[in-house]
Amino acid sequence: MQQFFSNLSRRSRVAFALGALAIVGITGGAAWWLGHPDYGVLFRDLKDADAAEITTALGQMQVPYRITDGGHSILVPGDAVYDTRMKLVSQGVPKGGSVGFELFKDSDYGVTEFAQRVNFQRALQGELERTIDAMDEVSSSRVHLTIRRDDLFAHDGDASKASVSIAIKPGKHVDARQVVGVQRLVASAVEGLTSDAVVVLDGNGTVLSAHAVDGSGFAADDRMDEQSHLELQLRQKVSTLLHRALANDDFTVSVDVRLNYDHVKQVRERLIAQGKDGNGLLVREKTGSSGKSADDSDPDRLKPGSSSTDREVEYAHGREQEEIVQAPGRIERISVGIVVPDAMPSGELSKLSDVVSAGLGLDPNRGDKVDIASIAPPVTLANDKPHVASANGSSAETSSVDDTDGAQQARGDAMRVSRMPTWAYLALGAGAFLLVALWMAFSTRPRPRRLTAPEREEALQRLRQWISTAEVKS
Known part of the structure; x- marks a missing residue:
């Protein structure tokens, strides 16, 4: 060596x-x-109580963990994230900081009725809080219930009430539909509670449930969304029919749908005629006679014209009762407006109107109508769209699109590089170091000295002598 x-x-x-x-x-x-495996996120956005509960459980399970994000996130080894999470969930960890129906798990039999009622209310509030906290936009919630008591001293005006306070995550938003969902969730869980009696607040004390639900139980945003969705469906149907009939897209369609959200309940009751004469079925008939005697000594002898006969008849009739409930959101009227090219004759317009009416199922008795107008398009003298030419002859719009694509591709490459694991960075660094070392070794190797002109002539003479000597020997 x-x-x-x-x-x-x-x-x-x-x-x-x-x-x-x-x-x-x-x-x-x-x-x-x-020796230092990658750690993955077990839970994030935790409350202090939940984080303490999880760390205690991980210590009992002897699972290594790290606490980051100011105590709001807990990390465990990456290959044990899902297994550990399933074990914690099976143990009921974390409980979410609220007490649910597990409150009755170890309850005493000697608890009074009042204490049982209070514990039930606490458990119900805790279960509702857990359900609301499961929403992606909600970080925490508090539920307060006032449940009506069914006893002799309760008044008819004492109805159940509820209030819900929601802490929304930063950058998130709770829309009207979700507020209505929270109201209906709480109302369905409490007996005798209606959605109108549930008040929903945010963390700043702003009432979110104000005007969220009307008397029909529909939110204002739900009305607009349902109407827009129905109009879009009808417009697509009309466009499909016109595309088949005109063989092009040179037309314009507008659909207006008027919906009725009134909740109507009708009760009708009528008698059903029965029997041969329509008077009804014979239930009871009673006949009696009375009169005055001519001689008191002979009661059986009556005076002429002094007798009378009474007859009582009782009939039974059938009864038919019909109850009709019209649900909110029914269609009250549909109006369709269509603009087609000027080249269509009036007869074709009439046929096209009939086809559209049949395709949409319009009812003239309800006030539905279809108006088709044949209007010539305006003459365009110049292109309205601006076109700015660049130095190389291409449009500025195209170049901006290319720049945008290039920027997006560069961002994508940067994201892919940032997602590389730690060992990849180590391997790249070592490889670069080795390449630099090899380059330095070969680049600093001493180069052979260049011969001068006399030395080249001398070497050439020697070479010629060697060649001539080799030729003579051969």
């Missing part, structure tokens, strides 16, 4: 030492990386 090093030049020794250092560095980095 010593002879091997002695035969090497000084620069070769330096290159060999650098290569050995690179190998040792790569080996040490790989050993360090294997």
Whole structure:
């Protein structure tokens, strides 16, 4: 080994030492990386109570963990994230900081009725809080219930009430639909509670449930979304029919749908005629006669014209009761407006109107109508769209699109690089170091000295002599 090093030049020794250092560095980095596995997020956005509960459970399970993000995130080894999470969930960890129906798990039998009622209310509030906290936009919530008591001293005006306070995550938003969903969730869980009696607040004390639900139980945003969705469906149907009929897209369609959200309930009741004469079924008939006797000594002898007969008849009739409930959101009227090219004759317009009416199922008795107008398009003298030419003859719009694509591609490459694991960075660094060392070793090798003109002439003469000597011998 010593002879091997002695035969090497000084620069070769330096290159060999650098290569050995690179190998040792790569080996040490790989050993360090294997001894320090990557950690994955077990839970994030935790409350202090939940974080303390999770860390206690991880300590009992002897699972290594790290606490980051100011105590709001807990990390565990990456290969144990899902397994640990499933074990914690099976143990009911975290409980979310609220007490649910597990409150009755170890309850005493000697608890009074009042205490049982209070515990039930606490458990119900806790279960509702857990359900609301499961929403992506909600970080935490509080539910307060006032449940009506069904006893002799309760008044008819004492209805159940509820209030919900929601802490929304930064950058998130709770829309009207979600507020209505929270109201209906709480109202469905409490007996005798209606959605109108549930007040929803945000963390700043702003009422989110104000005017969220009307008397029909629909939110204003739900009305607009339902109407827009229905108009879009009808417009697509009309466009499909016109595309088949006109063989092009040179037309314009507008659909207006009027919906009725009134909740109407009708009760009708009528008698059903029965029997041969329609008077009904005979239930009971009673006949009796009375009169005055002519001689008190002979009661059986009646005076002429002094007798009377009574007859009572009772009939039973059938009864038919019909209850009709019209649900909110029914269609009240549909109006369709269509503009087609000027070249269509009036007869074709009438046929097209009939086809559209049949395709949409319009009802003239309801007030539905279709108006088709044949209008010539305006004459365009110049292109309205601005076109700015660049120096190379291409448009500015195209160049801006290319720049945008290039920027997006550069961002994508940067994201892919940033997602590389730690060992990849170590390998790249070691490889770059080794390449630099090899380049230095070969670039600093002594180059042969160039011959001068007399030396070249002398070498040429020797070469000629060797050639001539070889020819003579041959």
